[in-house]
Amino acid sequence: MNPVLLIDFGSTYTKVTAVDTDEAKLLGTASSYTTVQTDINNGLNSAIAKLEMMTGHIEYRERYAASSAAGGLRMLASGLVPELTAEAAKCASLGAGAKVLKTYAFELNEDDANEIRKIDPDIFLLVGGTDGGNSKCILHNAKVLAEIGGDFPIVIAGNRNAVRECERILAGREVHICENVMPKFGVLNIAPAQQVIREVFLKKIVRAKGLTEASELISGIMMPTPSAVMAAMKLLAEGTEKQSGIGELIAVDVGGATTDIYSVSDGMPDDPRTMMKGLPEPYIKRTVEGDIGMRYSIRGIVDSAGIKTIAELAGLTVERTEELIERFAEHTDLLPDSDETKALDEALACMAVRIAVTRHAGRIEETYNMCGTAYVQTGKNLMNIDRIVITGGSLIHTEHTEHIASFALYDEKDPTSLKPKKASVLVDRKYIIAAMGLLSEHYPEAAFTIMKEELVNNVIAK
Amino acid sequence: MEKKTLVIGVIGADVHAVGNQILYHAFTDAGFNVINLGVMVSQEEFISAAIETNADAILVSSLYGQGELDCRGMREKCDEAGLDNILLYVGGNIVIGKQPFEEVEQRFKAMGFDRSFPPGTPPEVDIECLKEDLHIQ
Numbered sequence: 001m002n003p004v005l006l007i008d009f010g011s012t013y014t015k016v017t018a019v020d021t022d023e024a025k026l027l028g029t030a031s032s033y034t035t036v037q038t039d040i041n042n043g044l045n046s047a048i049a050k051l052e053m054m055t056g057h058i059e060y061r062e063r064y065a066a067s068s069a070a071g072g073l074r075m076l077a078s079g080l081v082p083e084l085t086a087e088a089a090k091c092a093s094l095g096a097g098a099k100v101l102k103t104y105a106f107e108l109n110e111d112d113a114n115e116i117r118k119i120d121p122d123i124f125l126l127v128g129g130t131d132g133g134n135s136k137c138i139l140h141n142a143k144v145l146a147e148i149g150g151d152f153p154i155v156i157a158g159n160r161n162a163v164r165e166c167e168r169i170l171a172g173r174e175v176h177i178c179e180n181v182m183p184k185f186g187v188l189n190i191a192p193a194q195q196v197i198r199e200v201f202l203k204k205i206v207r208a209k210g211l212t213e214a215s216e217l218i219s220g221i222m223m224p225t226p227s228a229v230m231a232a233m234k235l236l237a238e239g240t241e242k243q244s245g246i247g248e249l250i251a252v253d254v255g256g257a258t259t260d261i262y263s264v265s266d267g268m269p270d271d272p273r274t275m276m277k278g279l280p281e282p283y284i285k286r287t288v289e290g291d292i293g294m295r296y297s298i299r300g301i302v303d304s305a306g307i308k309t310i311a312e313l314a315g316l317t318v319e320r321t322e323e324l325i326e327r328f329a330e331h332t333d334l335l336p337d338s339d340e341t342k343a344l345d346e347a348l349a350c351m352a353v354r355i356a357v358t359r360h361a362g363r364i365e366e367t368y369n370m371c372g373t374a375y376v377q378t379g380k381n382l383m384n385i386d387r388i389v390i391t392g393g394s395l396i397h398t399e400h401t402e403h404i405a406s407f408a409l410y411d412e413k414d415p416t417s418l419k420p421k422k423a424s425v426l427v428d429r430k431y432i433i434a435a436m437g438l439l440s441e442h443y444p445e446a447a448f449t450i451m452k453e454e455l456v457n458n459v460i461a462k
Numbered sequence: 463m464e465k466k467t468l469v470i471g472v473i474g475a476d477v478h479a480v481g482n483q484i485l486y487h488a489f490t491d492a493g494f495n496v497i498n499l500g501v502m503v504s505q506e507e508f509i510s511a512a513i514e515t516n517a518d519a520i521l522v523s524s525l526y527g528q529g530e531l532d533c534r535g536m537r538e539k540c541d542e543a544g545l546d547n548i549l550l551y552v553g554g555n556i557v558i559g560k561q562p563f564e565e566v567e568q569r570f571k572a573m574g575f576d577r578s579f580p581p582g583t584p585p586e587v588d589i590e591c592l593k594e595d596l597h598i599q
């Protein structure tokens with residue numbers, strides 16, 4: 001037996017997952033409420049105590065942790081053109097597991113400067129210009145950052161002809177220089193920036209967030225929780241040396257404040273003659289909808305889906321729906337406790353899934369000319385994906401998870417959105433995905449086996 | 463000498479791809495750094511690409527006859543985006559049918575295009591003009 005403990009320091013809960021890697025078995029999971037105020041170790045100790053009530057005492061050989069505590073890895077990014085380097089910067093930060101509070105485009109102004117000072121991010125990602133291209137913007141923004149002061153680290157991943165000058169402008173600040181996120185026009189190169197972000201996270205952030213003490217007990221790999229989820233999804237899709245993966249997939253995590261969507265797929269068009277427009281898409285893509293969530297961002301769901309649609313779906317009157325939504329928005333810790341609130345929560349979840357997956361997925365447009373029809377695709381084609389993984393507290397405990405998941409599917413009323421045609425649903429009932437992502441760094445075979453075993457598989461039809 | 467950067471592409475819903483490819487190779491061989499956006503390119507895409515790459519000129523192709531409509535307002539958008547005085551060329555079959563080219567040229571000049579090229583202009587001519595306008599010896 002080789003017992004390993006996986007820890008996920010969340011913003012409200014610390015979750016622990018115990019596995020035996022020799023047998024590739026899940027031994028148990030437990031979680032404990034933690035607040036920002038309380039010492040992070042209290043949460044960990046009480047979660048472990050709960051776990052041991054089920055498993056008995058275990059001497060763990062190794063302990064690994066992920067963290068989204070204290071707001072997660074809070075990042076800001078700035079680029080030049082919104083659809084180009086600013087988008088690439090956002091994409092790089094999200095892919096590194098960060099919580100991107102804002103992405104700026106073009107030159108930062110005084111108001112932006114004040115906002116940045118106020119937000120005081122964990123890391124700032126400064127990009128702009130292709131190599132040999134525009135350097136005016138990134139140099140200007142470096143100056144603004146220099147004037148802001150503060151001591152947040154700055155990762156520079158812009159025009160290579162300007163980065164050293166940026167470094168000089170930012171003399172005295174912690175600066176990390178890496179390859180351009182868009183070295184050539186239309187080429188996305190986010191891995192180097194992500195690597196640096198990860199290193200800075202490990203070195204600085206973990207310490208700053210009071211995780212040091214805990215980290216003495218921990219054998220290694222602290223990563224932001226979303227990175228652990230991404231690692232798990234990649235493993236599940238691709239498999240290991242000995243086991244073949246389940247293929248391309250998307251994962252949906254509806255939370256109280258945000259909704260995260262992950263896709264592991266190349267996203268290429270079915271018809272090779274289809275023309276691609278816009279930025280190339282990363283193979284593992286993460287998007288976060290900051291306005292879509294079950295409690296803190298409940299208003300965003302209503303704004304986007306419409307109160308009528310939600311009321312209809314929940315089988316309630318518009319007035320009653322308004323009332324209940326008001327209450328959820330005010331009391332963000334309310335759990336559904338009646339048939340009415342359960343129905344409403346389910347309707348909200350359905351809409352959150354639809355909105356977030358639609359924003360994540362690409363689109364195809366038809367244009368006509370004399371020689372027939374031409375197709376232009378922007379974003380990822382997810383039509384052929386046939387696995388949807390459902391995770392996150394808001395969904396894994398619902399009764400009709402498959403029904404909710406079906407809102408991730410292709411919708412005839414929105415035919416240009418490239419969402420999966422049909423899919424089976426894997427539900428992360430025991431909330432182990434982030435833990436398996438952590439485990440996968442050293443024990444990919446065990447992590448894969450456990451996921452295949454534990455994710456409940458059901459086919460959905462629409 | 464530093465390479466000059468050109469953004470090229472075929473504007474609007476136009477799919478005529480052959481001339482664009484020829485121009486890409488001709489300009490690259492002539493020593494330019496060429497950002498080729500291909501066919502079906504919007505004004506915004508030309509402009510965004512020019513901003514990020516700090517381009518020296520935008521060369522718009524239009525073959526299918528709707529060039530005048532597609533090009534309208536492009537100079538104003540460039541100004542708006544801070545691409546001050548960027549060199550703007552247009553070429554191909556930029557208008558419908560056979561119209562006296564001097565008139566066509568005048569109209570495109572009024573729209574802010576520095577130069578317009580009639581159908582069948584060989585790339586050598588374009589390159590000479592670029593060298594002159596961008597002060598390349």
Ligand code: B12
Pocket residue numbers: 368369370371475476477478479480481482484485521522523524525526527528551552553554555556557558559579580581582583584585588
């Ligand atoms: C092949 C072709 C097609 C093919 C294109 C295939 C493809 N994907 O490339 C298909 C069948 C799809 C097609 C469709 C259409 N076509 Co067509 N097509 C042609 C054809 C026969 C040849 C074009 C070509 O490749 N020429 C060879 C290249 C090398 O030359 P070029 O494109 O002119 O480019 C050179 C120069 O013009 C110059 N240049 C070009 N752009 C620029 C820009 C700058 C800044 C500079 C300096 C120079 C420059 O340099 C290039 C290299 O030397 C022409 C007729 C002709 N002989 O030109 C018609 C032609 C262009 N098509 C025409 C039309 C009307 C159409 C259609 C609307 C309908 C139709 N009749 O089929 C559709 C439009 C589809 C669409 N949405 O774009 C008309 C346009 C009429 C007009 N402008 O008034 C033409 C002129 C035929 C005609 N005489 O009626 N077409």
